[in-house]
Amino acid sequence: xxxxxxxxxxxxxxxxxxxxxxxxxxxxxxxxxxxxxxxxxxxxxxxxxxxxxxxxxxxxxxxxxxxxxxxxxxxxxxxxxxxxxxxxxxxxxxxxxxxxxxxxxxxxxxxxxxxxxxxxxxxxxxxxxxxxxxxxxxxxxxxxxxxxxxxxxxxxxxxxxxxxxxxxxxxxxxxxxxxxxxxxxxxxxxxxxxxxxxxxxxxxxxxxxxxxxxxxxxxxxxxxxxxxxxxxxxxxxxxxxxxxxxxxxxxxxxxxxxxxxxxxxxxxxxxxxxxxxxxxxxxxxxxxxxxxxxxxxxxxxxxxxxxxxxxxxxxxxxxxxxxxxxxxxxxxxxxxxxxxxxxxxxxxxxxxxxxxxxxxxxxxxxxxxxxxxxxxx
RNA sequence: GGGUAGGUUGAGCAGGUGGUGAGCUCCGCUGACUGUAGAUCAGCCGUCUUCGACUGUGGGGGUUCGAUUCCCUCCCUGCCCA
Numbered sequence: 001x002x003x004x005x006x007x008x009x010x011x012x013x014x015x016x017x018x019x020x021x022x023x024x025x026x027x028x029x030x031x032x033x034x035x036x037x038x039x040x041x042x043x044x045x046x047x048x049x050x051x052x053x054x055x056x057x058x059x060x061x062x063x064x065x066x067x068x069x070x071x072x073x074x075x076x077x078x079x080x081x082x083x084x085x086x087x088x089x090x091x092x093x094x095x096x097x098x099x100x101x102x103x104x105x106x107x108x109x110x111x112x113x114x115x116x117x118x119x120x121x122x123x124x125x126x127x128x129x130x131x132x133x134x135x136x137x138x139x140x141x142x143x144x145x146x147x148x149x150x151x152x153x154x155x156x157x158x159x160x161x162x163x164x165x166x167x168x169x170x171x172x173x174x175x176x177x178x179x180x181x182x183x184x185x186x187x188x189x190x191x192x193x194x195x196x197x198x199x200x201x202x203x204x205x206x207x208x209x210x211x212x213x214x215x216x217x218x219x220x221x222x223x224x225x226x227x228x229x230x231x232x233x234x235x236x237x238x239x240x241x242x243x244x245x246x247x248x249x250x251x252x253x254x255x256x257x258x259x260x261x262x263x264x265x266x267x268x269x270x271x272x273x274x275x276x277x278x279x280x281x282x283x284x285x286x287x288x289x290x291x292x293x294x295x296x297x298x299x300x301x302x303x304x305x306x307x308x309x310x311x312x313x314x315x316x317x318x319x320x321x322x323x324x325x326x327x328x329x330x331x332x333x334x335x336x337x338x339x340x341x342x343x344x345x346x347x348x349x350x351x352x353x354x355x356x357x358x359x360x361x362x363x364x365x366x367x368x369x370x371x372x373x374x375x376x377x
Numbered sequence: 378g379g380g381u382a383g384g385u386u387g388a389g390c391a392g393g394u395g396g397u398g399a400g401c402u403c404c405g406c407u408g409a410c411u412g413u414a415g416a417u418c419a420g421c422c423g424u425c426u427u428c429g430a431c432u433g434u435g436g437g438g439g440u441u442c443g444a445u446u447c448c449c450u451c452c453c454u455g456c457c458c459a
Contacts, residue, residue, distance in 0.1 A: 039413050060412075098412045106414090119414040145412075188412090219411045248412035255411075270413045277416050278409085293406070323416095324405095331416050 004184040005143065005211050007031075007244040009265065012353040016235045016263030019353050022212075022244050024090040024142040025182055026082065029057045031244065031265040032256070032353075034346045035092060036273060036339055040065045041075075041085040044273055045332040046339075048087040054308065054336055055343035058089060058142075060268045063135045064096035064127065068120055072138040080140030092268070093141035095132040095174075097188065097216070098249070101150035109149060111166065129173035137180045145214065146174040148188040153222045160192035168204040175208055184211035186246060192217060193226040195233035202237035212244040215264070219250045224258070231262040238263065253282060253345060253369045257362040260349055272342045276334035279323050282341045286368035290334075295320040308340035309333070 009020030009031065020031040036043045036051065039062040043051060051059060061081060066072055075084050082088055100107065100114045107116020113128030129147040136144035147170050151163040167190045178185055187210035191197030205213060215234055218227050231247070238245065246266035247259045256267060272282065279291035283303035288295075290302065298316040306312075310319070310333040322330035345365070352358040 035412095037413065044413080044416080062413080065413085092412095094412050099414090101412090103414070148412095150412085214412080216412070221411095246412090251411055267412095269411050270415090271411045274413065274415070274417085275410060278418090280410085289408085291407090326416070328416075334416095 003211065004182050005244075007212070007242070007265075009242070009244075012358070013356075014353055014358045015261035017260050017353055017358065018263065018265060019350060020244070020265055022265070024058070024184070026088060026090045026142050027057065029090060029266075030347075030350060032260045032346055032349055033057060033266055034256075034342050035060045035266065035268040036343075037268055037270045038085075038087075039270075040069070041081060043335070043339075044277065045328070045335050046273075048085065048089075050332070050336055051087065051339075052089075054339040055347065056089070056339065058092060059087060060092045060094060061085075061139070061141065062094050062096070062099075063132055063139070063145075064094075064099040066093075066139060067096075067135045068118055068125065072135045076138040076140070082140065090143070091139075091141040092143040092186075093136045093139055093145065094248075095136065095145040095147040096127050097132075097145070097148040097150060100127070101220070109166075111169075113147075129170040130177040133174050133177040133185070137178070137183060141183065143184045143186060143212070144178075146171045146185065146187045146210070148190060148216055150190065150217045150220065151192065153192045153217065153220060153226070155192070157192075157194065157197075160190075160194065161197060164190040164192070164197055164201050168201070171205060171208055171210075175210070186210055186212035186214045186244075188214040188216040188248070189234060190217045191230075193222045193230050195229055198230050198233040199237040202234055206238065206241050206243075210243070212246055212266075213238065213241065214246040214248050216248045218247065219255070219269075227255075228258055228262075231259060231264070235263045253342075254362075254366050256345065256349060257358075257365065260353070261358070261362075267346075272338035273335050276338040277331045279330075279334070280338075281319075281334060282338050284341075284368070290316060290319045291323045292320075302337060303341070306337065306340060306344075308337050310337040310340075 006023045007020055009018040012019055022029040022031055035058045036056050037060045041061050075081055078084050081091055103119060107114050115126050118125050132147035148167040149163040151160055171187045187205040187208055189201040189205050191201040218230055244265045245263055247264040249269055250259060250267050251269050252271060279289050281288045281290055281302050284305050295316040300316055301311040302316055303311050348361060352361040
């Protein structure tokens with residue numbers, strides 16, 4: 001039986017950064033890569049054709065949301081998630097672990113799993129490692145994620161350690177529960193922002209036969225320095241582990257560089273699409289909010305250097321109008337642009353790793369997307 | 378011309394029948410957003426020296442210690458009649 005995914009990579013001489021290719025049953029992904037988030041089997045406002053056009057090679061969908069609506073069994077009956085949403089590229093499904101965190105006030109965690117009230121209708125729902133794996137197998141994603149427990153990084157250390165250890169036990173149960181050889185399963189490292197906990201977690205997760213290693217529990221309110229320290233500890237602990245490395249929930253443009261030079265190969269984040277719907281455009285010159293009055297009479301493109309449909313065909317004035325009028329086209333054009341930018345940035349990062357210009361690209365992006373006061377190095 | 382109902386901060390309103398009208402919703406301005414309960418949320422939105430102060434209820438006048446309120450007059454708007 002062939003492995004569900006294969007990952008080949010080579011070092012670049014830039015810190016722990018690697019260049020690689022992740023091959024899945026639905027296609028190959030050049031890494032470092034960014035995965036647009038399509039929680040409910042839709043990257044909001046975009047068609048699969050749009051996703052191809054903006055350069056997406058893989059997308060993310062969500063176990064929790066799709067199990068509640070329309071139901072994973074229904075999706076399975078309809079031929080699986082790829083056919084259901086008409087995306088024939090690779091799909092990674094998140095396990096629902098993040099919802100245990102973001103919807104924590106709706107539920108309670110015990111050793112076996114999580115019980116919570118559906119955010120849709122209040123009905124009681126139960127998620128366990130076994131059920132998270134079963135749902136993801138029904139969805140038929142290329143890559144499934146282990147069911148983990150995130151926790152607030154500011155929580156007491158013993159609580160963070162307890163959540164981490166539970167995550168390890170749940171990881172082992174996910175391995176046991178898997179029944180489909182054609183679907184990859186990634187384990188998730190936790191441990192808050194304590195480097196020694198991160199090292200423990202890496203040791204525990206890498207000891208299991210996962211197809212990839214994810215780093216979870218970051219970009220949830222910790223400082224940039226804490227994220228860097230956590231990633232340093234993670235990279236040290238991972239050593240020469242050959243598996244693909246996925247930093248969950250990141251990021252903003254400067255974050256990609258921080259993580260890539262610490263060995264990360266995969267990213268996902270709602271940020272480019274969410275901020276797009278709120279009027280924020282990412283450009284080679286930094287952030288731009290097209291709701292701002294200053295753009296109302298500007299006939300120029302959002303980013304003259306951007307090849308996307310939005311920048312090619314529509315002015316800042318028009319986009320500013322669309323946002324004020326709350327026209328649906330605003331959300332699509334903004335999402336097309338921000339994903340074009342983000343995926344283009346990943347392509348530039350790969351190019352820079354290949355030709356030795358990574359540091360200058362990193363510094364150029366950092367200069368345009370300055371980190372917040374108090375979080376700079 | 379007569380009658381009638383009104384005139385409150387950009388718009389639409391609430392309130393107020395002698396003692397504190399800056400309250401709401403839009404619109405507008407700005408910010409936030411990191412494994413999506415998010416086409417969302419937050420702050421501001423009369424002026425100023427902004428933990429407060431001042432001004433403000435169509436204009437003018439009167440009564441009163443005090444008027445958005447009572448009286449007179451004028452202007453404007455809707456409706457009805459002529």
